[in-house]
Amino acid sequence: MNDKPVVIGVAGGTGSGKTSVTRSIIQRFADKTILMVEQDYYYKDQSHLPLEERLKTNYDHPLAFDNDLLIEHLKDLIQQKSVSKPVYDYKMHTRSDETIHIEPKEVIIVEGILVLEDDRLRDLMDIKVFVDTDADVRIIRRMLRDINERGRTLDSVIEQYTTVVRPMHLQFVEPTKRYADLIIPEGGQNHVAIDLMATKIQTVLFEKGQKLSKENS
Numbered sequence: 001m002n003d004k005p006v007v008i009g010v011a012g013g014t015g016s017g018k019t020s021v022t023r024s025i026i027q028r029f030a031d032k033t034i035l036m037v038e039q040d041y042y043y044k045d046q047s048h049l050p051l052e053e054r055l056k057t058n059y060d061h062p063l064a065f066d067n068d069l070l071i072e073h074l075k076d077l078i079q080q081k082s083v084s085k086p087v088y089d090y091k092m093h094t095r096s097d098e099t100i101h102i103e104p105k106e107v108i109i110v111e112g113i114l115v116l117e118d119d120r121l122r123d124l125m126d127i128k129v130f131v132d133t134d135a136d137v138r139i140i141r142r143m144l145r146d147i148n149e150r151g152r153t154l155d156s157v158i159e160q161y162t163t164v165v166r167p168m169h170l171q172f173v174e175p176t177k178r179y180a181d182l183i184i185p186e187g188g189q190n191h192v193a194i195d196l197m198a199t200k201i202q203t204v205l206f207e208k209g210q211k212l213s214k215e216n217s
């Protein structure tokens, strides 16, 4: 790889299907083409706080994220350097002790509820996407996922959604739709939109290849 990676931001509300869309796009390419960077893994480290304090944190506010570290890592990846990505533990509400060593790839998809909220992140992106799914669908998906995978109770999901997630979505997440180049309705099962994204990525990679071979000839 001799050229700057293409950076794609995928934003959208909780449960909108950001991860599913990103995984579906990645599956259409060879293993070494696309790297997924999850903004959730860059929640601020809260290991110094007791669990009861971590439970009270507003995880839907822009200040919950360590965007400085995320930006530093994205810049390193863009400069073709590997990074040690933090790992987030939703059950413990903090970063885990381990990190994952990741190598840059030709395409980097940075995915998360607020990746379009920070102008420094937007400035690093070549393509900006917002996955737009109705709130009733998102809350149902979130209930199932948080109970089955993130160690939550039905009551806790409902309480967190009504008091924090919904108001923060309206205040911070939804307004970032205006920055999107492409709005994908309904997320994971929208095969037309996923195919279009894959085609766009192929075109960008092809154009990059053409440019490089001209420069080298």
Ligand code: ADP
Residues within 6 Å of the ligand: 012, 013, 014, 015, 016, 017, 018, 019, 020, 021, 141, 142, 144, 145, 186, 187, 188, 189
């Ligand atoms: P996000 O990353 O935006 O929070 P996910 O892609 O993780 O959304 O989806 C949230 C949950 O909903 C996951 O458990 C996922 O398996 C499920 N899900 C996503 N898309 C669909 C879909 N089209 N139909 C049914 N379930 C879905």
Ligand code: C5P
Residues within 6 Å of the ligand: 013, 014, 015, 018, 040, 043, 059, 060, 089, 090, 092, 093, 094, 112, 113, 165
């Ligand atoms: O995958 P998804 O986009 O749903 O992840 C973002 C959501 O994770 C946020 O809406 C936030 O409320 C939730 N979250 C949580 N507990 C944490 C960290 C994040 O419920 N410890």
